[in-house]
Amino acid sequence: MVEASEEVYSSLHRRFKGELLRPGESGYDDARAVWNGMVARSPGLIARCSDVSDVQNAVRAASEVGILTAVRCGGHSLAGFSTCDRGMVIDLSRMRQVAVDAEGRRARIAGGCLLGSIDSATQKAGLVFPSGVVSHTGASGLILGGGTGWLTRRFGLSCDNVEGFTLVTADGSVVRANSKENPDLFWALRGGGGNFGVVTEFEVRLHPLTSVVLAEGLSADIHSLLKCWRAFMEEAPLDLKWNVDLRLAPNTKKVPSELRGRPVAGSSLVWTGDPEAGRPYLERTLSLCNPDSVSSKIVSFLDLQTMADSDFPHGRRYYTKSGYFAHLDDSTIDRMVEAVATMPSSETQIELAYLGGAAARIAATETAFGDRSAPFIMNLLGSWSAASADAGNISWIRTLFNQLRPAMKPGVYVNFMSDDEQDRVPEAYHERWDRMVAVKTHYDPNNFFRLNQNVPPL
Numbered sequence: 001m002v003e004a005s006e007e008v009y010s011s012l013h014r015r016f017k018g019e020l021l022r023p024g025e026s027g028y029d030d031a032r033a034v035w036n037g038m039v040a041r042s043p044g045l046i047a048r049c050s051d052v053s054d055v056q057n058a059v060r061a062a063s064e065v066g067i068l069t070a071v072r073c074g075g076h077s078l079a080g081f082s083t084c085d086r087g088m089v090i091d092l093s094r095m096r097q098v099a100v101d102a103e104g105r106r107a108r109i110a111g112g113c114l115l116g117s118i119d120s121a122t123q124k125a126g127l128v129f130p131s132g133v134v135s136h137t138g139a140s141g142l143i144l145g146g147g148t149g150w151l152t153r154r155f156g157l158s159c160d161n162v163e164g165f166t167l168v169t170a171d172g173s174v175v176r177a178n179s180k181e182n183p184d185l186f187w188a189l190r191g192g193g194g195n196f197g198v199v200t201e202f203e204v205r206l207h208p209l210t211s212v213v214l215a216e217g218l219s220a221d222i223h224s225l226l227k228c229w230r231a232f233m234e235e236a237p238l239d240l241k242w243n244v245d246l247r248l249a250p251n252t253k254k255v256p257s258e259l260r261g262r263p264v265a266g267s268s269l270v271w272t273g274d275p276e277a278g279r280p281y282l283e284r285t286l287s288l289c290n291p292d293s294v295s296s297k298i299v300s301f302l303d304l305q306t307m308a309d310s311d312f313p314h315g316r317r318y319y320t321k322s323g324y325f326a327h328l329d330d331s332t333i334d335r336m337v338e339a340v341a342t343m344p345s346s347e348t349q350i351e352l353a354y355l356g357g358a359a360a361r362i363a364a365t366e367t368a369f370g371d372r373s374a375p376f377i378m379n380l381l382g383s384w385s386a387a388s389a390d391a392g393n394i395s396w397i398r399t400l401f402n403q404l405r406p407a408m409k410p411g412v413y414v415n416f417m418s419d420d421e422q423d424r425v426p427e428a429y430h431e432r433w434d435r436m437v438a439v440k441t442h443y444d445p446n447n448f449f450r451l452n453q454n455v456p457p458l
């Protein structure tokens with residue numbers, strides 16, 4: 001019997017302008033690798049599209065044959081949704097054009113862009129697009145799920161800054177979605193993930209910004225730091241983003257020797273307002289929480305956006321669980337502090353961020369994105385190297401998540417979900433679920449796009 005992927009290849013190869021890669025061919029092994037080393041899959045065909053018509057042809061050919069199809073931008077899906085075994089991957093890595101309209105403060109971003117491709121292009125005009133904190137992350141997956149980062153409190157989520165989408169839907173048509181054309185689809189694409197089609201272009205708003213103030217602190221007294229942080233953030237100005245990571249302090253020169261290897265809270269504060277005023281403000285703010293070390297500096301936006309890149313390398317093993325808290329109560333803090341001491345990997349962290357700001361000012365009904373009102377987002381991010389350590393690390397994350405779960409608000413940010421949480425997708429969209437299902441049923445009645453935080457059609 002002919003493999004389905006071979007049927008797709010036969011139907012595609014004469015009209016395909018990009019690259020078609022099959023197992024055993026040169027370049028295939030590199031092309032099949034995704035960011036999370038736990039996800040080692042072997043697609044039957046990787047279709048590296050060079051333009052929109054390649055995407056249309058790939059979707060039509062796959063749909064006719066009925067082959068399982070994944071869509072990949074940056075390959076950073078924590079759950080591993082952008083690859084599959086034996087099926088086809090629509091790979092957008094050749095589509096990384098960014099066209100900036102400096103005067104209009106707008107850009108057109110192609111569907112295969114990484115965050116770094118956008119930042120380098122927009123910074124040439126002194127402008128920014130609010131996105132995530134690691135430059136090798138794919139922009140499409142991040143924006144479609146929502147997109148949080150250093151600028152979220154000031155300018156909103158990434159999806160809040162999208163004015164229009166162009167996508168190839170399940171029947172191979174090119175469809176536009178914006179406030180005037182297909183408004184229901186426009187609503188669903190802002191937070192609804194990859195459920196509705198292959199986005200080939202985003203039209204986005206940009207904002208002027210070239211540098212920020214960054215202050216960092218390390219605290220061995222995690223309890224005090226978290227109590228101070230949770231109180232401070234309630235009244236914090238929009239210009240301040242303050243993220244906290246709980247972890248075992250690394251054994252590096254940057255860390256005071258008495259803290260190395262100990263449970264610590266790392267604070268990273270970014271100030272997007274006037275830098276001269278911001279620096280003393282940040283140091284004062286952080287000092288209120290009595291950290292063991294504090295530093296501050298003015299950094300370029302490009303340095304800010306790349307400073308965490310090497311902390312999250314491709315190919316390491318990752319597992320995640322995430323949730324929202326309306327309040328961070330004392331017993332939740334106690335539980336987190338106890339857990340840090342038992343972390344099975346020094347690369348693992350409990351990431352905490354406070355949303356609020358511009359993201360929370362948009363009405364819950366305006367986009368499909370999950371909960372804008374729950375200010376605390378927690379992400380338990382397990383990271384380790386050896387496959388033999390999978391079970392211990394995954395079990396540590398699951399156990400802690402189950403202990404913290406009763407204090408969480410229902411809801412989850414889809415981009416921080418793992419592959420064993422499909423049952424939480426309705427929870428992610430809660431009161432928006434029925435509308436999501438209706439849009440999905442209209443645009444993808446056969447669930448062609450199902451390798452994602454899936455919203456099944458009726």
Ligand SMILES: Cc1cc2nc3c(=O)[nH]c(=O)nc-3n(C[C@H](O)[C@H](O)[C@H](O)COP(=O)(O)OP(=O)(O)OC[C@H]3O[C@@H](n4cnc5c(N)ncnc54)[C@H](O)[C@@H]3O)c2cc1C
Nearest residue numbers: 073074075076077082132133138140141142148194199452
């Ligand atoms: C190192 C790292 C840092 C991160 N930092 C942040 C952060 O700061 N803020 C934040 O909000 N999130 C962050 N995330 C989570 C991130 O938003 C998700 O992992 C996101 O899915 C990554 O997008 P991608 O394009 O790389 O993913 P991919 O793996 O390529 O795709 C992810 C999903 O999106 C779909 N998809 C991809 N491209 C398209 C397209 N063009 N059209 C339709 N569907 C598409 C895929 O089918 C898949 O379901 C981070 C993740 C990692 C690994």
